[in-house]
Amino acid sequence: KTVLVIGGSFAGYQTAKRLSETLPTGYKVVLVERNSHLHYVFVFPRFSVVSGKEQYVFIPYTGLVRGAPEGIIKVVTDEVVRMSDGFVELKNGGKLWFEYLVFATGTTAALPGKVAATEREGGVKELRDMQERIERATRIAVVGGGTVGVEVASDIKDFWKEKDVTLVHSRARLLTRFGEGLSGYVVKRLEEMGVEVRLSERPDMEVEAGVLRFASREEDEYDLIIPCTGQRPNSSILSALSPFSISKENSQVVVKPSLQIIDGRFPHVFALGDVTATGGPKMARSALFQAEVVVKNILSLIKGTSKLEAYKPNFLLEGAIKLTREW
Ligand SMILES: Cc1cc2nc3c(=O)[nH]c(=O)nc-3n(C[C@H](O)[C@H](O)[C@H](O)COP(=O)(O)OP(=O)(O)OC[C@H]3O[C@@H](n4cnc5c(N)ncnc54)[C@H](O)[C@@H]3O)c2cc1C
The missing domain is CATH 3.50.50.60 (FAD/NAD(P)-binding domain)
Incomplete structure (x- = not known):
């Protein structure tokens, strides 16, 4: 059975x-x-920005079967x-x-939260492509101030201090799933790092064209827009x-x-x-x-x-x- x-x-x-x-x-x-491997998504935002470790975040399922009594478990890909x-x-x-x-x-x-590929090689390639796009861009907008957006925006600014990074969020607070005090602290730290934080903004996005259109009719252009929206x-x-x-x-x-x-x-x-x-x-x-x-x-x-x-x-x-x- x-x-x-x-x-x-x-x-x-x-x-x-x-x-x-x-x-x-x-x-x-x-x-x-x-998926051929377990996707260790916790580190996907970091390894969308930083290169060199992305090949280690796809974990084979062999460990699940190894050590278990013969025939008790089977993994079907x-x-x-x-x-x-x-x-x-x-x-x-x-x-x-x-x-x-x-x-x-x-x-x-979507990346940087998850990859679409089901094979390890494809997943590694998606992470590397994102690293290259970030490396090439000078002006970057991250849209969505949940955990993924906050991590990506701060990692980009931390590892590439010369880049111009904006974090846009639709609500009045970042990281709405967590305690109220956290947002104020995170906004302060991001601004100290040089990230521009725009709260209560839900711009129209033209991701490919690199355009964000805000409610004030203001239109901003970026080399790269990274949606982190759910x-x-x-x-x-x-x-x-x-x-x-x-x-x-x-x-x-x-x-x-x-x-x-x-x-x-x-x-x-x-x-x-x-x-x-x-x-x-x-x-x-x-x-x-x-x-x-x-x-x-x-x-x-x-x-x-x-x-x-x-x-x-x-x-x-x-x-x-x-x-x-x-x-
Ligand atoms: C970037 C990021 C960082 C995170 N960091 C943390 C953290 O630090 N700590 C923490 O506790 N949580 C963290 N989380 C949340 C955590 O990853 C999720 O809560 C967790 O992955 C949920 O696990 P799950 O198995 O329910 O779903 P998922 O991880 O979404 O996995 C669902 C699995 O089902 C498979 N699947 C779907 N449909 C089918 C189908 N039809 N047939 C076969 N297979 C299918 C998918 O391929 C996938 O492997 C993070 C999430 C993200 C995105």
């Missing part, structure tokens, strides 16, 4: 690993992931294109059957199975506290990580906590226990970054 995990990044990888350590005899875990109750269909043909399903398909974003949940393949489980508001997968999808017809289908509306922070650490809940609940269902554990977000443990300690 199979527990099928779709998506092998932080959420799916940890779930598959923990299942391989805990599933009873007669069960195996199959992880299907479209392919993309799930269609979901049904009991099996999924793959891009390269073929089907994978399951008794339990874990949906961990995360989000899509991530889209990869939830569409679930719509064939349970359209009702996808939020109309934000396309995230709606789940019960047990992390089963909200659609009561599918108690054996779970979802976690960034694709899911869990109420918890959208961070890898949060996905690791959620993986424990999913694994415990699958084991309970296998044992025939109907009382399941609930995921309760803990923002202090799951959502903190080093900077938030004082702010």
Whole structure:
């Protein structure tokens, strides 16, 4: 019998690993992931700016299988294109059957947040291309003042002091997901570094032409515009199975506290990580906590226990970054 995990990044990888350590005899875990390697996205913004280490940020899946008991875990490099109750269909043909399903398909974003390539060589090339574009540019606008935008803007200015860097953000505060005091501190530090920060601005972007048009009708030209404006949940393949489980508001997968999808017809289908509306922070650490809940609940269902554990977000443990300690 199979527990099928779709998506092998932080959420799916940890779930598959923990299942391989805990599933009873007669069960195996199959992880299907479209990328040949795990993408260590934490460092993508830095290695979009700085060269020399980009080849190390794509991690093979061999470590997941090595050391696990023979046959307990299998990694399939392919993309799930269609979901049904009991099996999924793959891009390269073929089907994978399951008794339990874990949906961990995360989000899509543009570089410097994520790369589009599914093979390591393509990912390395995308990072190197961005490094070269930044190196060639003199006037650079970073649009979006979340974690990725703030890191990219400050890294460019830190490593290329002579470049003219502007960070544009639509809200009155940077890093809106974090504590209120953080924005003031970060704006001050960015300005000390020489980054121009423009808050409460949502300019029209002509990325290829390098033009930002502000509400004041002011038009600014740049050698390079780097949009860092958010991530889209990869939830569409679930719509064939349970359209009702996808939020109309934000396309995230709606789940019960047990992390089963909200659609009561599918108690054996779970979802976690960034694709899911869990109420918890959208961070890898949060996905690791959620993986424990999913694994415990699958084991309970296998044992025939109907009382399941609930995921309760803990923002202090799951959502903190080093900077938030004082702010
Ligand atoms: C630049 C950046 C820096 C970050 N820094 C931190 C940090 O310092 N600390 C922290 O805790 N968090 C950080 N985060 C957030 C963290 O990376 C995410 O919360 C985490 O990656 C979410 O994991 P996930 O597995 O839910 O989704 P994702 O990481 O989005 O992964 C989803 C996976 O599913 C695969 N997939 C999708 N659809 C299919 C399909 N149909 N078939 C097969 N495979 C599929 C994708 O290829 C991908 O590998 C950062 C994020 C970014 C972008």
